[in-house]
Amino acid sequence: MSNNxxxxxxxxxxxxxxxxxxxxxxPQPDAWFTVRTLAxxxxxGLGMEKAHASFGQAWRWVFGSGIGLxxxxxxxxxxxxxxxxxxxxxxxxxxxxxxxxxxxxxxxxSLNNTTSSWQDTSL
Amino acid sequence: MKDQVENNASMCDPATESDTHDKKLMVRxxxxxxxxxxxxxxxxxxxxxxxxxxxxxxxxxxxxxxQQVFVRIYRAAGSYRATAQFKTWMFTIVRNLVFNxxxxxxxxxxxPLHAPExxxxxxxxxxxNLDLPDHLTKRPDESVLHLEMMRAVDEAILLxxxxxxxxxxxxxxxxxxxxxxxxxxxTSVPATKSLLFRARxxxxxxxxxxLEAKTYS
Numbered sequence: 001m002s003n004n005x006x007x008x009x010x011x012x013x014x015x016x017x018x019x020x021x022x023x024x025x026x027p028q029p030d031a032w033f034t035v036r037t038l039a040x041x042x043x044x045g046l047g048m049e050k051a052h053a054s055f056g057q058a059w060r061w062v063f064g065s066g067i068g069l070x071x072x073x074x075x076x077x078x079x080x081x082x083x084x085x086x087x088x089x090x091x092x093x094x095x096x097x098x099x100x101x102x103x104x105x106x107x108x109x110s111l112n113n114t115t116s117s118w119q120d121t122s123l
Numbered sequence: 124m125k126d127q128v129e130n131n132a133s134m135c136d137p138a139t140e141s142d143t144h145d146k147k148l149m150v151r152x153x154x155x156x157x158x159x160x161x162x163x164x165x166x167x168x169x170x171x172x173x174x175x176x177x178x179x180x181x182x183x184x185x186x187x188x189x190q191q192v193f194v195r196i197y198r199a200a201g202s203y204r205a206t207a208q209f210k211t212w213m214f215t216i217v218r219n220l221v222f223n224x225x226x227x228x229x230x231x232x233x234x235p236l237h238a239p240e241x242x243x244x245x246x247x248x249x250x251x252n253l254d255l256p257d258h259l260t261k262r263p264d265e266s267v268l269h270l271e272m273m274r275a276v277d278e279a280i281l282l283x284x285x286x287x288x289x290x291x292x293x294x295x296x297x298x299x300x301x302x303x304x305x306x307x308x309x310t311s312v313p314a315t316k317s318l319l320f321r322a323r324x325x326x327x328x329x330x331x332x333x334l335e336a337k338t339y340s
Contacts, residue, residue: 016334017326018295023269024276026173026296027182029189033172034164037190041160041197 145209152200164193167210170297171217177292178221180281188220195220207306214299214307218289225285272333279329286310287322294319 012018145166151159171192176185195216203212280288286308293299293307305315327334 012294015323017323017330020272020330020333021276021280021291021295021326024273024280026169027176027185029168029172029186033168033186033189034161037164037168037193038157038161040190041194042157044194044198 142208142210146205149196149200149203149205149209152197153203160193160197163196167213168193171213174214174217174289174292174297175221177277177280177296178285178288179224180277184224188217188224191220192216208303211303211306214293214297214303215309218307221289222285275330275333279326282329283322283325287318287325290315290318291322291326 145163148159148163152163168189172185172189175188175192176182179185179188192213196213280291283291290304290308293304294301299307301312301315301319304319305312308315308318310318
């Protein structure tokens with residue numbers, strides 16, 4: 001702080017206002033200032049640690065819930081996919097049955113007109 | 124940062140030595156050394172508190188703000204880079220806090236709980252000297268005059284605009300150079316000189332009675 005230009009310092013010391021200001025000294029802090037400030041710093045440090053911890057906790061929560069959500073979505077998608085596959089399978093089976101049934105009904109109608117050999121006509 | 128600190132240590136100017144010591148303390152604070160923090164507070168509490176008290180004229184508020192300065196230093200220790208002088212950096216924090224406090228005060232109208240009994244003697248309201256008047260023992264005339272002059276000086280400083288006030292306090296009481304004041308006030312050196320000139324002229328007018336009476340000499 002002492003690299004002032006010599007002219008500036010001389011100008012300051014010659015100024016009566018400057019000399020008058022010296023009559024009002026700088027106020028000094030009380031004896032407990034250091035202790036109180038240290039305590040406040042410690043508290044601020046703890047606050048920072050807490051904030052850091054809570055941030056970590058929040059991050060863990062976000063991460064965990066994200067994974068959970070992904071898992072749930074993938075399960076849902078898988079289930080929907082398997083359901084639709086099952087549905088299409090069932091549909092195919094049903095169609096096959098319908099075809100078979102329609103084929104069967106056609107043959108039945110042809111059989112109605114003729115009497116079977118095993119039928120007892122006497123009754 | 125450690126390398127920068129070591130490089131600076133090679134210079135042997137007392138101001139540079141002090142700055143290097145501060146920067147070393149900051150490295151230790153960043154590593155969690157509480158003793159280093161204690162050293163730093165003990166070293167700078169006088170100038171920090173004194174400057175804030177001169178700026179605000181309120182010892183209680185000054186104590187709170189001075190503590191906040193050290194809390195900020197403590198919090199910033201991890202990310203502190205020794206690019207500028209430590210003291211200049213620290214006083215930039217002081218400047219920000221003091222100017223914020225001024226803004227807060229200008230928004231809120233503060234009404235004192237107790238009106239001063241004698242307006243003519245205690246007209247400042249924000250005078251720094253909080254000593255209770257001693258009615259029992261009679262003071263010598265010089266002492267009374269000196270006390271009155273101290274009050275007048277403090278009040279005249281408090282009436283300056285905040286930039287001029289900080290410039291005058293940093294120059295007169297903390298003995299900063301124009302360059303350092305310019306850095307703290309985020310302005311140029313000519314602008315700082317102009318601020319100081321205007322502040323001196325205002326103080327000259329405000330303290331004219333004392334200057335003419337030459338009671339200070």
